[in-house]
Amino acid sequence: MTVFSAILVKPEGLTPVSPKRRKHAAWPSWSPTTLAAYLLLACLGTAQAQVQIPTAQQVATAAGQEADILNIQTDGNAELPSFVQVQQTWQSSARWLLDRTGTRIQRIRTDFNARRGDWVALADVSPALLHAVLLTEDKHFYEHSGVDWGAVGAAAWGNLWNERTRGASTITMQLAGLLHENLRARAGGRSWGQKWRQLWLSRELEDTWSKAQILEAYLNLVPFRGEIIGIDALSRSLFNKAAHGLDMREAAIAAALLRAPNASVARLSERACQVLQQAQSPWGNDCKAVALFTEAALRNRHYDAESGIAPHFARYAMRQWSAAHPNTQLPEQLPSTLDARIQTHALHSLQLHLNALQGRNVQDGAAIVLDNATGNVLAWVGSSGQALSQADQVDSVLAMRQPGSTLKPFLYAQALAEHRLTAASLLNDSPAKIPTQYGIYAPENYDQGYKGWVSVRQALGSSLNIPAVRTLLMVSPEAFSAQLRLLGFSLPEPSGYYGYSLALGGVDVSLLQLTNAYRSFANGGLRSDVHTHNRSFAKHPFRPRNTKRTSRTRLARKRRFPCG
Numbered sequence: 001m002t003v004f005s006a007i008l009v010k011p012e013g014l015t016p017v018s019p020k021r022r023k024h025a026a027w028p029s030w031s032p033t034t035l036a037a038y039l040l041l042a043c044l045g046t047a048q049a050q051v052q053i054p055t056a057q058q059v060a061t062a063a064g065q066e067a068d069i070l071n072i073q074t075d076g077n078a079e080l081p082s083f084v085q086v087q088q089t090w091q092s093s094a095r096w097l098l099d100r101t102g103t104r105i106q107r108i109r110t111d112f113n114a115r116r117g118d119w120v121a122l123a124d125v126s127p128a129l130l131h132a133v134l135l136t137e138d139k140h141f142y143e144h145s146g147v148d149w150g151a152v153g154a155a156a157w158g159n160l161w162n163e164r165t166r167g168a169s170t171i172t173m174q175l176a177g178l179l180h181e182n183l184r185a186r187a188g189g190r191s192w193g194q195k196w197r198q199l200w201l202s203r204e205l206e207d208t209w210s211k212a213q214i215l216e217a218y219l220n221l222v223p224f225r226g227e228i229i230g231i232d233a234l235s236r237s238l239f240n241k242a243a244h245g246l247d248m249r250e251a252a253i254a255a256a257l258l259r260a261p262n263a264s265v266a267r268l269s270e271r272a273c274q275v276l277q278q279a280q281s282p283w284g285n286d287c288k289a290v291a292l293f294t295e296a297a298l299r300n301r302h303y304d305a306e307s308g309i310a311p312h313f314a315r316y317a318m319r320q321w322s323a324a325h326p327n328t329q330l331p332e333q334l335p336s337t338l339d340a341r342i343q344t345h346a347l348h349s350l351q352l353h354l355n356a357l358q359g360r361n362v363q364d365g366a367a368i369v370l371d372n373a374t375g376n377v378l379a380w381v382g383s384s385g386q387a388l389s390q391a392d393q394v395d396s397v398l399a400m401r402q403p404g405s406t407l408k409p410f411l412y413a414q415a416l417a418e419h420r421l422t423a424a425s426l427l428n429d430s431p432a433k434i435p436t437q438y439g440i441y442a443p444e445n446y447d448q449g450y451k452g453w454v455s456v457r458q459a460l461g462s463s464l465n466i467p468a469v470r471t472l473l474m475v476s477p478e479a480f481s482a483q484l485r486l487l488g489f490s491l492p493e494p495s496g497y498y499g500y501s502l503a504l505g506g507v508d509v510s511l512l513q514l515t516n517a518y519r520s521f522a523n524g525g526l527r528s529d530v531h532t533h534n535r536s537f538a539k540h541p542f543r544p545r546n547t548k549r550t551s552r553t554r555l556a557r558k559r560r561f562p563c564g
Contacts, residue, residue, distance in 0.1 A: 019026040070280040095107070095331070100376075106309065117233040120219065125216075126251060171215060177220070236303040256269075256294075269290055319531040335534065358414040366395075370516060407502070445463060445466060454467060
């Protein structure tokens, strides 16, 4: 354990100088120890508009109060993390959804307390930005060992005579303040003890980290403006580009934000122009143009909360993952079963069809593609997007709507399984009036016509309504609703609530439930759950047993659903 102690010696014979006579007063005959102690206090103190030189008693009292604070241990609470630890614990404010090949296809913001992007390696940072940051924040970064004693002396002298000077904090010192919880800047500034600890820890950083690591971590951890933290979030929010693409003008604005993140636009543009002039950039010759460019950049917010081709699926997959891992943080990159090529094709196909149907009261659509064998989701388009939809945030794959005639295949399959019908059986497509407890139910076909006696094949192929209702009379609404529940449909009401309209889709289901139920036909009657993440696949086949019309259909979980 390394221990460092600093002791402030009580000055003797210190004669205070009146602030009004400060500029003309002769330097008092202080001992070297007294002078060193006072310069340390002047350096570590906060510069204010009116600074009074403390008396000898005030210096001694301050030294006694800070004596314990300045005993710094470099392990325990004072120990700084390694570069690898900082890099590994970095968390972006967004999460990425990966397709089944590991390609990023959707970004979703999950943390709205701060805007952080990806960790950017130093090699991926624009040289113009590196030049501007070092020019404004730490000109001697590659020369000092954590503390620029020349800048410390200049700051101490300025504080002593109440002169406005550049701060003495190096990039290493700023990084130490960002890494150590107790040293982070707060309202009112840091205390003398905190500033001394910052000096010492910056030396530790230089001993254990390389210069490249210090500069890389600083650029990724430093706050810029508002909620923006790190160079990736800044470059994407203000300039809509990655950090490696920043030019000198954009780099100057970034450097100006480091010095005064919440300054006015006028002050920032003035500072940015000064940076360009220091860098001898041609853009520094026209400060008015720089001001206009700075104002436009600060109004930009290009970094949207989400971007990609699968926003609805990403939100659903993340909810599913969180439900399955309640005590685990959502990973920064979430693998999924989605196929980027199929997803893109499904999205473009939906948009193409909606464009063709404009003017026909078709507002939006959805599409989903499932792997029949595994149940993996290959494509999930919950909406056509902002260009065509007025409710693009609504996930129509999960929205509950009446399915219409799409339930008829399940009804006929159940009738075939119970040997009530065959594919060649004849059904009467003629006017029907069915008495119910609510009155007479009189279904009609879509074309309001009648075909007479038709086979089951013809009735299903033509999607005739009346033959379907007659089939439901044979099966019973109770048995059919039980079958639909086993297929994965969530019917919230009791079986008798839906009545004979159940044959014509008189119940709310989602597109996800309907598509997954149709997989049972492709799999020879086997039914399984839908998967959004790669996992082992377990099938749950089922099949209804033969029952009489009046009996209640009971379906075992592991039975086969007949395909007819």
